[in-house]
Amino acid sequence: xxxxxxxxxxxxxxxxxxxxxxxxxxxxxxxxxxxxxxxxxxxxxxxxxxxxxxxxxxxxxxxxxxxxxxxxxxxxxxxxxxxxxxxxxxxxxxxxxxxxxxxxxxxxxxxxxxxxxxxxxxxxxxxxxxxxxxxxxxxxxxxxxxxxxxxxxxxxxxxxxxxxxxxxxxxxxxxxxxxxxxxxxxxxxxxxxxxxxxxxxxxxxxxxxxxxxxxxxxxxxxxxxxxxxxxxxxxxxxxxxxxxxxxxxxxxxxxxxxxxxxxxxxxxxxxxxxxxxxxxxxxxxxxxxxxxxxxxxxxxxxxx
Amino acid sequence: xxxxxxxxxxxxxxxxxxxxxxxxxxxxxxxxxxxxxxxxxxxxxxxxxxxxxxxxxxxxxxxxxxxxxxxxxxxxxxxxxxxxxxxxxxxxxxxxxxxxxxxxxxxxxxxxxxxxxxxxxxxxxxxxxxxxxxxxxxxxxxxxxxxxxxxxxxxxxxxxxxxxxxxxxxxxxxxxxxxxxxxxxxxxxxxxxxxxxxxxxxxxxxxxxxxxxxxxxxxxxxxxxxxxxxxxxxxxxxx
Numbered sequence: 001x002x003x004x005x006x007x008x009x010x011x012x013x014x015x016x017x018x019x020x021x022x023x024x025x026x027x028x029x030x031x032x033x034x035x036x037x038x039x040x041x042x043x044x045x046x047x048x049x050x051x052x053x054x055x056x057x058x059x060x061x062x063x064x065x066x067x068x069x070x071x072x073x074x075x076x077x078x079x080x081x082x083x084x085x086x087x088x089x090x091x092x093x094x095x096x097x098x099x100x101x102x103x104x105x106x107x108x109x110x111x112x113x114x115x116x117x118x119x120x121x122x123x124x125x126x127x128x129x130x131x132x133x134x135x136x137x138x139x140x141x142x143x144x145x146x147x148x149x150x151x152x153x154x155x156x157x158x159x160x161x162x163x164x165x166x167x168x169x170x171x172x173x174x175x176x177x178x179x180x181x182x183x184x185x186x187x188x189x190x191x192x193x194x195x196x197x198x199x200x201x202x203x204x205x206x207x208x209x210x211x212x213x214x215x216x217x218x219x220x221x222x223x224x225x226x227x228x229x230x231x232x233x234x235x236x237x238x239x240x241x242x243x244x245x246x247x248x249x250x251x252x253x254x255x256x257x258x259x260x261x262x263x264x265x266x267x268x269x270x271x272x273x274x275x276x277x278x279x280x281x282x283x284x285x286x287x288x289x290x291x292x293x294x295x296x297x298x299x300x301x302x303x304x
Numbered sequence: 305x306x307x308x309x310x311x312x313x314x315x316x317x318x319x320x321x322x323x324x325x326x327x328x329x330x331x332x333x334x335x336x337x338x339x340x341x342x343x344x345x346x347x348x349x350x351x352x353x354x355x356x357x358x359x360x361x362x363x364x365x366x367x368x369x370x371x372x373x374x375x376x377x378x379x380x381x382x383x384x385x386x387x388x389x390x391x392x393x394x395x396x397x398x399x400x401x402x403x404x405x406x407x408x409x410x411x412x413x414x415x416x417x418x419x420x421x422x423x424x425x426x427x428x429x430x431x432x433x434x435x436x437x438x439x440x441x442x443x444x445x446x447x448x449x450x451x452x453x454x455x456x457x458x459x460x461x462x463x464x465x466x467x468x469x470x471x472x473x474x475x476x477x478x479x480x481x482x483x484x485x486x487x488x489x490x491x492x493x494x495x496x497x498x499x500x501x502x503x504x505x506x507x508x509x510x511x512x513x514x515x516x517x518x519x520x521x522x523x524x525x526x527x528x529x530x531x532x533x534x535x536x537x538x539x540x541x542x543x
Contacts, residue, residue, distance in 0.1 A: 059464065099471050107464050201322055205378055208463040209371050213326060216471065220363040221337055227358070228341055228351050 036134045039125075043142030047108045048149075056111075063104045064150060067097055071154035075161025085171075086162055090179025091260035093158065094151045094186055098247045101190065102215040104150055105143075109194030110207030112143055118202035122301045136294045143195055147187035155179045178258040186250045189283055190215075192290025193246060199297045218245035223265070230265040238268040239275055243282055252279040307394055307402050314406040318375050326371060327410070330364050331418030338422040347427040353506065356423055356437040362490060365415045365444050366470035372411040372445075373452025374462040376403040381537070382460065390537070397531040400453070404527055407449040416442035431502040440497035447489045447519050450526035457533045485509040492519045 042051070048064070049057030074088055094101060116122050125135055159176040163169065197214060198207040222245040229237045242248035242264055255262035255269030256276030262269030270276045319327070338355065345351055377400075380386040389399060419441040423434025451469070456462040477484045485491050486509065494508035495515035508515070 059461070103464070103467060103471070106467065107461075203379060203382075205374060205382065205463040206322060208467070209367070209374075210322075210326060212467050212471075213330065213367050213371075216363055217330060217333065217367065220359050221333060224355050224359040225337060225341065227354055228345055231350065231354075232345050234344075 032130055032134055035128060035130045036138050039130075039135065039138035040142050040145075043112050043139055044145050047112060047142060047146035059107050060104065063100055063107075064153070067100050067104075067150055068154045068157055070097065071157040071161070074158060075164070078161055078167075079165045083165070085167060086158060086175075088158070089260055090155050090158060090175045091182045091254045091258060092263060093154060093179065094183060095247060095251055095263045097154075098215075098219070101147065101150060101186075102212060105147065105190050105194040105215070106208045106211040108146060109143060109191070109211055110198040110201075110204045112139055113195055113199045114202055114204045114207045117199070117301070118204070122298070126301070132295060132298050135298060136291065140191060140195060140291060140294065143191035144187045147191055148184055151183040151186060152180055155183060178254070178260065182250065182254040182258060182260070185253060185283060186247075188287045189246055189250060192287050192294075196290045196293045196297070199294060215246060219247050221245070222248050226265050230268075235266060235268050236271055238264050238266065239271040242270070243279065246286070249279060249283055249286075252276075253283050256280075305398060305401050306405065307398050310389070310394065310399055310402040311406050313389075314376050314403050315410075317379065318372060318406065318410050323371065323375055327368065327414050330368060331414055334360055334364055334418050334422050335425065338425040342425055342427075347430070349427055349430055349433060349505065352423060352426040352430075352433050355426060356419060356433065357494070357506070360415075360419045360422060361437060361440055361444065361493065362474070365411075365419070365441050365493075366448060366474065366490070368411050368415045369445055369448025370452050370463060370466040370470060372407045372414070373449045374456040374466055376407040376449075376453055376456065378456035378460075378462045381457065386537070390534075396534045400457075400527065400531040400534055404450060404453050404530070407453055408446050411445040411449050412442050415445050431505045433501055433505060436497040436501035436506060439500055440493035443496050443519065444489050444493035447492070447523050450523040450530075451489070454526040454530040454533070457530045457537070482509075486514075487518075489519075489522070491515070 045051050048060045071093070074086060077083070078086055088096070116125070122135075126132070155176060158179075159172060162172045162176075193214065194211050197210045201207050201210070222241055226238050226241050226248075229235070229241065239252070242252040242262075248264065251260075251263050252270045253276075254260040256273075256279060261267055270279050318324075337359070341351060341355060377386070380389065390396065416438050420434050420438030423429060423437050427433065429435060448470075452462065452466045455465050455469075459465055473484065474488050474490050488509075491509045492515035494506060495510045495512050498506040498508045499512050510518075
């Protein structure tokens, strides 16, 4: 960013277009910020198959539709049956449809990073005036933005439906705001996990399996153990078990911080303020940790 | 019907570094959870059923099936190296059968045996639960391997398609639409498990004869389909 003014002065320190004698280029040189923006928007579009072949649009678009459809149905029911509140909390929506979000992440995170590794295009990126942090920021940001579009659009649909049904404006707006905040946190956490796993391998199929395995296995393990703790009357433990899978982690954060009802068995969220803070810290730690791991991953990306 | 060289190559592809890490991690997690539950909650049949039915059979077995079934052939088709295999004087049905046997062996090894041991750890095979779930996991692994191998030959997005089946169809649709449960590998496996365990310990949605017929039909059908598709395989370019 700092180099942009220098470029306008005609300085060539940032240019990497190699003059091998074919044709002169004396237009404006766009710097790192522009590269970062371009990579971000290309990755975001790519995550929905835009600008790519028709076949690669099918899956993300279907998942997007599946994500929005229940919200539209809920709206219709709310309007025609004259409910006094939405049957689903804004913060609970993503938890219900976590399988769809998981599949989207598993399909699109390897799409975003594995192909660059497999076709050995990463070294080409880095031969431009762009740094490692630019690549990681752009890819991370794009994946999180794509997930946010996926999780926030149905919330917008719900919100519009709630207003059309003439539900209380204040309550709905507050709930919607909390839902968006939770969706943003969820997007960042999941994008980090998905990209770290996907960037570990140039094989797309393997990346897909790894992402989905981590998401579903951790969730299934946590909910089985939670159910056992519940049946043994050990309700205090339920609130802490949620720390061990991404979805239940977000559920814990939003039930403590945003006053949502926990989706854990019996509705037992984090017990107390200390647990709530631990949940939030773990979520932020996951985001920061996955960013650091990605930075480490791309420290050495040779042609090997 | 079995080619030792193809089998060796498939084993090496399946048990390569990263894939093997995932294949080892899943059963290990099951065993760790079992030990933790046994220590915290003590031996209990209900808990054992929850953990083996809800976690091992519903989540771990399909995932291992996806990894082993698609991993046996999909990467080779994906990167085009399958042409070197197909240009050898080996019948394509032999290639499919060999890869299927290897995938079945690997998934039974990584799913049925850990499930059995988890059952032993949880309540020491009381009411034959450990054996029943172990057999169910083995039966399910055989069918999943065949189905996912077929998917691996048919589509480039085999892993995603397999996961959609395993997660969306079996868990989501299966829990909403009762009829869908009849067409679920998991329920067929549970039918055999309920037959082995003591009366009423495990309940299944399908009767044993129906389950066995469907299992055999699906496994053979998927194998035949995969062999037929490989015979007419055309390699598509990168999208």
